[in-house]
Amino acid sequence: MTEKRPLGLPSAKLVAFAAVAGIVAGAAAVYVKQAGSGNGGDTADVGQCAASVEKATSLKPFTTGEVAAMVAATQPRVIGGLSFKDQGDKDLTLADFSGKTILLNLWATWCVPCREEMPALNALQKAHGNDRFQVLAINIDTGASDKPKAFLDEIGVDALGLYRDASMGVFNSMKREGLAFGLPATLLIDDKGCLLGAMNGPAAWDGKDASALIKAAVGG
Template sequence: MTAKKPLGLPSLKLVLIAAVAGVVAGAAAVYVKETGSGNGMAETAATGDCQPAQAQGAALTPFAKGQVAAMAAARAPLSLETVAFKGAEGQPLTVQNFAGKTVLLNLWATWCIPCREEMPALNALQKSLGNDKFEVVAVNIDTGDDEKPKAFRSENGIDTLGYYRDSSMGVFNALKKQGLAFGLPVTLLIDGKGCLISAMNGPAAWDSDDAKGLIKAATAL
């Protein structure tokens, strides 16, 4: 477990809100403005193929506890396979590029303090559990060039996570339109077909036993 713990972990009040409303959008989230017209992704849609992922989210509810209690199961079948961003070399990617893997998709920015605090924990989670069946995909949405996100990763020892970017913030705007992103950080658990399993807004201790238990249960189903 990393020595540095995320700031603003979900309070009991927020956890209760999450249980009722399915999202945490309180003080833990850093709010951002929608910019531009998105990243050109097609509208995601609920499909019959994603019904198993919705059922999986419900089955994982007992594991959404403690440090990850704010993770809420998908309320309807939803495909996110066309959600788009870029890879380390600037190549276009979508969630579909990770087909066959359970993905923990996290959106973060260097100006978001809770994001900065949880990045070492996400790095530790990838180091501990990352394999050909699971990957933490942390997408930076800083506008401008790569200087700030790359410097942050170097200064904080983020050496296991792949480098993913979307300087247009289109990935955030696309998720916002689906009612999944209210601020930063936002984290989505997605199955190997690109379907939403569960989601949360706000930071979490992703290197905790609670988080590892949730991911292990998700990859075992």
Template sequence: MTEKRTLGLPSAKLIAIAAIAGIIAGAAAVYVKETGYGNATVSADASECAPSVEQAQSLKTLTKGEVAAMTAVTEPRKLTNIIFKDARDADTSLKDFAGKTVLLNLWATWCVPCREEMPALNALEKEMGDDHFQVVAVNIDTGGADKPKAFMTETGVDSLGLYRDSSMGVFNDLKKEGLAFGLPVTLLVNEKGCLLGSMNGPAEWDSDDAKALIEGAKSPPNS
């Protein structure tokens, strides 16, 4: 079997493959032109993330079916510097989710694949969200919170918190890190804030494949 491409700046070939994977899943990722500003860097000191590489590699057998596009890290990367707003419009970051495995998803109301996968993300959080796991869906619409709030209400998304970054800074930073080129983009992060894998394009997050991946991520090697 051909080895998956390691994380890094996406090549034209990778973009094409991701687009095909998105079409198979129901829709391709929506390409996003960089705009606004970023937080300069999203990577923190990764010295404590060395074990996350082993953990990520152990998850390769679970990146199949509906989550086959998830690509495992091959070098330590810590992402606790990612900053966005919570429902009270206060700054929050992945540091605030320490102790939890996090599925970080960036979405927008104008992104059709994002809209289509939100109910599945909601179902995943409703079933598996607990003290050890959380889906953190960050909306990157510009402007106020009215649009994302209305969308979540209309579609019955009731288990996900409203997190936002109207500056699109988080997306821009992830793009500079070679982790994002379109929406939706989803990162799997362990309880220490260490990146395990990334995916550009939608997935059936309430599928058995996705649940098995999350269960695997919640149980690091030698735990």
């Protein structure tokens, strides 16, 4: 992990943010277990996500240190209904990334912790991005794409691409699911589209703890 982050919070401060977020995320996990997905899809998810239960459980030892706020899912389920656009304004859903383990991160230029962790997410994509893993950072600024694009260019984020949902529909869907309470919000989703874990708050994604978590999620 680099000692100096371009615009980043010191690692200790990121971890402090993450620790508080972990308490909130833990409450979210309880809510989700009790309330279900809210879209009537739980029964259909049982078969598709059956193998993901063991995977999510196996990740618990890796949700530590700088990624301690990541709460492993107790009932992995399909994360669907999330629509967004790429830089060319093409409509996409998570189905377009099937076959890959995805670290889905919601961010906005007006969110200070989001701005701080973007270089680390960029570094994670550079270190681990391939045909089996991708950091999918979705910007939810309203309006045109000029502002988020200029921000990414300014700080040298060159590996993530600009994915956007100016309607904030992705955030609202995650909020209804009990998975997002603010920004940044991050989901770890396996190659079948099943939720492995959720985090509210920033993390040092360029550190060894994050690297170990992603390696464990992707598997051999």
